[in-house]
Amino acid sequence: MTRNSLPVLGLSLAVSLAVSAPLAANATDIVVATVNNGHMIEMQKLTHYFEQANPDIHVKWVTLEEGVLRQRMTTDITTQGGQFDVMTIGMYETPIWGKKGWLQEIKPDASYDVDDLLPAIRSGLSADGKLYAAPFYGESSMLMYRSDLAQKAGITFAERPTWDQVRDAAAKMNDPKAGIYGICLRGKPGWGDNMAFLTTLVNSYGGQWFDMSWKPQLDSKPWHDAITFYVDLLKKYGPPGSSANSFNEILALYNEGKCAMWDDATIAASFITDPKQSKVADKVAFAQAPQQATAKGANWLWAWALAVPVSTKNSAAAQKFVNWATSKAYIELVAKEEGWAHVPTGTRKSTYANAQFLAAAKFAPAEEKAIASANPNDSTLPKSPYTGVQFAAIPEFQSIGVTVGQQMSAALAGKETVDAALKASQLAAERELKKSGRLK
Template sequence: MKARTLMRRLAGGLAAVGLVFTAGCAGAGTLGATDQTVTIAMVSNSQMTDARELSSKFEEANPDIKLRFVTLSENQARAKITASTAMGGGEFDVVMISNYETPQWAENGWLVNLSDYTRKTPGYDENDFFPSLRESLSYDGDMYAVPFYGESSFLMYRKDLFEQAGITMPRTPTWQQVADAAAKLNGPDMVGICLRGKPGWGEVLAPLDTVINTFGGRWFDENWNAQLTSPEVQRAVQFYVDTVTKVGEPGAAASGFSECATQFGQGRTAMWYDATSAVSVLEDPESSTVVGKVGYAMAPMVEKPNPGWLYTWALGIPKSSDKKDSAWKFISWMTDKNYIRLVGEELGWARVPPGSRLSTYQIPEYKEASKAFGQATLDSIEGADPLKPTVQPVPYTGIQFLAIPEFQDLGTRVSQQISAAIAGQKTVAEALEQSQRYAEVVGRSYQEQS
């Protein structure tokens, strides 16, 4: 896609969700900063909180550089980082983005080519990153963001509760087996399963899209005809909504990754289907009451095997930054092999950022700490195929997102419809009919180009 087309489409998406920045807002992020201050915009997940806690080590080693963190929830971070980078705001020197944004923004010239830096940084070893993640963060063969952690998705379940109930969880379960187990374990003091319901293309749609894919559904057919009211999609979404409303967590329509992590980590739910990176929370005694009680199974399936997603939170440098060299110093510190060991030694090996570097899984201490989940994580990441995400052919790539500029807006709108169905404000059929209309607008824009 040409850069002008990408700029126009993304700009339209920004306008559609109301991400309009004034000049005053753009400058607000640099208040109090000095010429030596690197400003980092990041998501408030546990691994990022650990990085902030350890950042004094970086400042001690680099006394000429000060760090300023802007930490936001996932939905807020996506909106602010997208708007700033697209408009060349310049208030961020390092941005936390994913494999959804990186190739598109690189094509549009908004990001610095980090391979130019990685190849000149002794011992950094770009080839140590998981190949699928490295490829997903590349454009024309070069990396424009580097992984902080990588993930797929899998099913987490309470081994002790399953044993008490006489239920066996297979390594590769079906969604029906999961639903049946959730129904048996659901009760006054324990819900059967936690599933995201919070609006956001990176919230409820992340797990739901994998369910749609494995049920045989798709967003568009090969000719960009919207398919969100197809029988396959309707069955998948109805199954998801029924499961979370009947045997899921209270307030599911407002529950995202963080809320489910708290529910499961505090022993209030028997299962949780979500990101493999959740192990950093669940296996940490400081944040979890279920350490050692959790079993890990592959992403549940129906028709399509290996339906788990492929995702990475990564670090990039906007072209608008005027501190690119200092920004790379920080990025290389936070994504280097030595940082992995620093987290393990300082905070505990269960809190190591998982799924980014192959060498992590060769560290003896981490191999011991990850016995329960290490192989399942590796198999899930390696089994995910964003080039073939569905049973039937599609004109897009990506598993839990569509790798098109419009998806940031389209996915957000559709997610709001799904959350409304989970909240009981409308039926699944009504939610999908409105979602279909949103998707048809996007589909037509591609049909007109062909």
């Protein structure tokens, strides 16, 4: 996610037009901005079905890397620029932007079945009881590992192992001469890149972003212990260049058979178990995200969701597209086209009640359990004044998370010591909260 809090200008956008049926002469163009993840690419491929059913609507796509997407969405929504009719945003932005009146309430028809949405996901995309973004896919995080390498090393994982046990397993499975690294973890800077993972690691060590007086806690012992552990773990058992890796980079490494373990988004499971994409598809097993001092906040909660900004001039068409892309019917369409193992998950109860999905997706029980166990209202061992698991749901967090992410990436790359990175992060967080008036 965001790696730079400044607006990005002059970008070469990856704009793709969906293959469509013949358009009505007065067709309405809607512009959908999304992230370059696998499920979103699939949505673009299937958009011609939407256009066939709605010949008066033509969908144009702007597809961006996560960090760039965040910058563009934030700039457009805060300036009411109106460049986009549908935005792909998440559980951090949705309640904040909804409360500010920047998003339209999502009001699908009865056939959409809002009550079928998983409660934790629906709640995270709502503000004051109103749904402001519809979930396209939801996720938590979990440990994904090579069952063949674990068996060879004599390793048996508990349902939720400790990070010390993961470190020991990484040491046993690490074989860089064979091109296999003991563990792969995010290192690319960004509040939704390395800091999504690192916040859950810090949570598991008993840490938090801010105490009840809003004083940043980045110079505390849990942060120091967690980040020291992380840097040491990846230096010994991670792939070279880990400070440049986030979800897509590690997904490619894992599918090539180069990662013995990976703690990351549950949505990855549908890709690494796909024999069309993964060389180790039949050798993947799952455990819950590791804990250390506590299991609280050890695994995150997120949804990529579609929202309609109030600045759109094509409200009806935008709402119609959001309803289609996040419906039960869309999930069934993906199943028909690609198979049940490839449907977007983490959004609906009916998906996890579907026998065909459960038979095709061996990761489903672990994924569902991870999502259900994440509690954004109680994610830290000490009491915290914020909601959110891998982020703090306050406007200042985006800037703070970007800065801290850069410091943590520098520490991982050996450009800075852990102590210096945490000290600089503490000062930056204090400065941001004092500027906003939250910290006195």
